[in-house]
Structures are given as structure tokens and as C-alpha cells.
Amino acid sequence: MQLYRRVLLLLALTALAIGAVLYVFADREISRAADGQLIDAARLLDMMMQDEFAQGVLVRRDRVVDAQGDPLLTTEDEKAFQATYNSCMFTVFWNGKLVARSGWGAPVRLLPLESGLHTFTAQGDSWRSYGVRSTRTPLLIVVAQRHATRDFSLGPVLAELAVPMLLLLGLSMLVLWATLRKSLSQVERLASTINARSLADLEPLEPEVWPIEMEPLVVALNKLFARLEGAYDLEQAFTDDVAHELRTPLAAIRAQAQVLRRLAPQAVGQDVDRLTSTVDRANNLIDGMLMLARLNATAVAPRSVDVHGLVAEVVADAMIEAGPDGIECSVVPEHIVRWQCDAALLQVALSAVIGNAIRHARTGGQLDIALARGSDQLVVSVGDRGPGIPAAERERLLCRFEHGALPTAGSGLGLSIASKAMTLLGGTLRLEERPDGAGLLAVLTLRSQAN
């Protein structure tokens, strides 16, 4: 999961940054402490030499020009100094002349003979030096030590710290991952709860069932459900109104036409019949539009359905509706075929497809329906011997309000209603050419609910 990775990466980067900052600060502090040691060493030397000055060496020194006179530092002083600061070399200058130095160390010419802290290079190493001038005498003390001896501490400390630190980091990553996973699983549960709902199911979620962190989401969803429900109610009321308002005048026209048919002379009879069928077409269109509008609000309730029996009912209704004619209809197989699906929606789809086929079958006079049940799908194919539909038109016909090029008595919504119902059933509707001659083959495919 993307979020897990991002959060864990962030944690690792934060740990690394904290480590780096700690290292820089520790390094600076150690360096400062080492500089303090150099300064202390220089002060100690100065203090050691104060005794000699007090004993009058200073007076004589003014007269003595060479450095071979009385030493400023006794051998004991030197030993004591080296015992304390064994990593520090030292040099002492009197009026710019070297008068004392440790038995080891960097060449004098390379030393920066100035007061203060300096860094220089000698004998292939980097050195740090500290020079101090006495305020009362022309004395300059310079102490120095290799950088290598100063930076002793961090390496091993870091090595020792690494294992517990990494363990701690790993542990916190684990805890964080588990926490994230737990909260995200709640989000996933919410998503699957909502996914499982049908369009018409707008019951609010119960806030007590969900963790407290999810409350804003649950509350927002419930508000959305309430708004959607309002919109649905409004749409239902609107379609009911439309149905009522449009049907009533159509009914009046139809009734008047029928009265006219009875009273009028034979000559206008055909015109009145045409008027009646126009009204019927308008009414079919309204029925189709209402059906499409209401399909959206249909709650899907799958159960075991005898699809063969349903086909028989639909064919019976369609044949009665079509009236007497010479359509030859066949259905294979002859026995019950059961499938788990919503019966009402499947009936809507079958009615639209079979009604359409019977209207077109009139010209060819043949309607062939086949049910093929596989392990994971049920295919109902409905073939007529009508003129068929050109390949380019087929997709278009599955969309709302599209008529084929051929005039029919249909509302033009039949196939889009069937397509919509099949989508709600989790299946598909395809229009194909009949492989065994002229005509249209409508293929309804239902997939197993488990898939």
C-alpha cells in the first residue's frame, strides 16, 4: 500500500536526520572540549613557568641571549606535563626564540607562532594548535596535538549505539505499520460496506459501529445519503407527476378516437386507427422513460430464479401483446434452468429484448431463444429473422433515445432499458449478427454472483 510505504519511509528519513544532527552537534562539542584541553595544557605550562620567573630567572633571562641558560621548565615539570597531557606537544619562545620544547612533535618551523587556535599540517597529519602570549613577559607558548587523537570518541560510541537504535527504529516501524493497518482496515471495511449497497439503499450508517476516528467520514457520508435520498424522492415524485400529467391527456385523446371510430363512417376508420397507434407509441415512450428513470432506484435482490419459466412468461406476454400472427418461436432447452439473480430486473431485460425481437421477427416469422448455463455464467441468446442491425448502429442502439434506421412500433428505449437492467444485474447485453443466416442475435450474459 502506498500510504504504508510513504509513512515508513518518512519514519526512516526522520531517524536518519535526527542521527545526522546528533552527530554534528556531538562532533562540535567534542571538538570544543578538545580545544579546551589544549588551552588548559597551555595554561598549565604557563603556571609551571611562573615559579621559575619568581625565582629570578626572568631577571637573568633579560641578560642572557642564548637559550642555553637556566631552563624555564625543569625536567620534573616536563614529565608532570606529559603525564597529564601525553598527546600534547609544546614549544616555548622567548622573544621569538625557541627556549623549550617537548621531546617529540611537529617541526617547529611548521607551527603557527601566533596566539589563538589554529589548524595546520605536518608529518602527513592534521594538527590543532593553541598559542598564548604572556601579558607581562615576551613569552609565547604553543601547544599542539594531532586531530586523530582528538576524534577518538564518536566512532566506537556510534557503533555501540547502532544496534539498539536500529532495533528501536525497526520496532517503531512495526508498531506504526500495525497501527496504520488497523485503521486502514476500518476504512476498507467502510468502503466495502458502501460498495455492497444498491443505489436505492440510502440507510444512514450507525456511528457506534465505527471507530471514533472515522466519525467525521461517517457523519459526512450520512449527510450525503440524506441528500441523495431527498434527490431520489424528488425524482420519484417528479416521474410520477410526469406520468400522470402526460398519460391523462393521452388517455383522453385515445378515448375520443375510439368514440370516433364507432361513430364515424368506414372511410375515416383507418385514419382513426393510425391516430390510436400514434397515441400508443407516445404512451410506450413515456413507459420506457419512466422505466429507465425508475431502474436507477431499483434495489437488487438476488434469489434462485427459474430462468426458463421467466422466459416462458415473457414470451407469452409478448405474443399476446403482438396479437395473432404466424411467428414461430422455439426455446431450448425444454426444462427448468435455475440461476441466482434478481428476478424483476431479469424480467425487465428479457421483456425488452424479446419484445423487440418479436416486433422484428414478424418479417422473418421466426424467434429462437437459447439458454446456456455454464459454471460461472448463464447466457440467454435471443435471435430473430428480422432485417438485423448494421454493426455501426448496434452500440448506439443500447444508448437512450436512439432509434435504428428502420421504423418500428417500439419506443426506441427497449434495448437501452435491457442494457441498463443487465448492468444492474452485473451482466452484459451484446447485439450480434446471427451466425446461421439473416437476423439479429441479442446475447444476455449473467455472471455468477460469486465472481
Place this chain on the structure above:
Amino acid sequence: MLPRLLLADDDADLGPAIKRALELEGYVVDLFTRGDDVLAAGRSADYDVILLDIGLPHGTGLEVLRTLRSEGIATAVIVVTAFDRTQQRVAGLDAGADDYVVKPVDLEELAARIRSQLRRREGRRNDTMTIGPVMLDFAGHVATLEGQALQLTAKEFRVLALLMRRSRRFVSKADIEAELYDGDNWAESNTVEVAISSLRRKIGRDFIHTARGLGYMVGGRER
């Protein structure tokens, strides 16, 4: 005496048109447009059938119907409405309607439904049945076509009776064979086909629909 109908419809065009059409059918029709008027008329006068619109002003059709039924008035009521939802149909029938028709209704169909209610009011036993031109008297074993007696064999009558009892639905060949089974010997394999083709010859080709794999069916649009 001519049957008397109460027609309740508030549409200025539709009400008069239906009234006129039904009068041509030979009924006496009183038209009302308000719910309260319908209620008053339904209480006082003796109508044979009430044709009731749901969307009436001053008392909806359903309110009028419930009130009439609660007062013990049992006049046959056919709800004629543009509301076509299943729940609306159920509500109408639950309120006490005897039939429910959705507009725009075919006037011939409406007339057929009125006749059906009148027959029920006359207390006729439900042992005759009419589909299209064919009338069957189950008890008397008599069949007529356009009022003329049909000469049918016993087998043909049993097949026709089964198809008419289960009209508007396919009856499988196996079910018809079972109907013809007389307890001793099974019908011969082509008995059903023979009976059907004989019935078609006597009644007309289009009266019995066939679909291979489904069976046989009678029934057309209500007329």
C-alpha cells in the same frame, strides 16, 4: 334495466370522452369530478360499478374508496389511474378496489373489465369462461364459438379447458399429456398434437399459440 356506472375523473377531456364511449356501449353513466361528490353519490345511489380515478380534488380516490368500504358499501370499484407503481396498485387493491387499470386504458378493455365485474355481481358461478370468441362451460361440458355450439371430442374439451384455465401462460406438452392420462394407459405420443391441430381446425389457427420448448397457450388482449 341498463347497468348504471359512476365515473369519477377530474380531467376535463378524459372524463367526458370515457362517459361518451361507455354510453355507446349501452351503460348509464354519471360523471363526477370531486371526491366529496363521488362519496355522496356512492352512498346514496345504487350503482353497478364505480370507475374511480385516484387523483381527485376534495378527497382522493383512495380516501373515498376506504370510506365507502368502511361504511359497508360493497359496490364493485375499478380504479382507473395514471399511477402505475406496484406499491400504488397494491395500495389501491388493499383499499378495497376490485380491479386496477392504468391509463391510457383501451376502452374495449375497460368495457370487458366492467362486464367481468357485472357478471360477478350477478352472482354467476365461476364455471364458465370466455376468451376471445370462445366460451367454455366447464360444468356442462359445453363450448361455443361466437355463440355457436362447438362439437368437441372429450379429449379436445379437456385440452381446451386446461389451456383456458391457465390462459395467457404456456402449458407444456407434458402437462397436457398428464391431463389426458386416464389412469389406465398413457396417451399416445402424438395425441396432444392431434388434439391441438383438430382444435385449431375448429376454432381458428391463431387461437392457440405455440412455442417449441414452451408448449401451448391461449389468450389475447382483453376485449
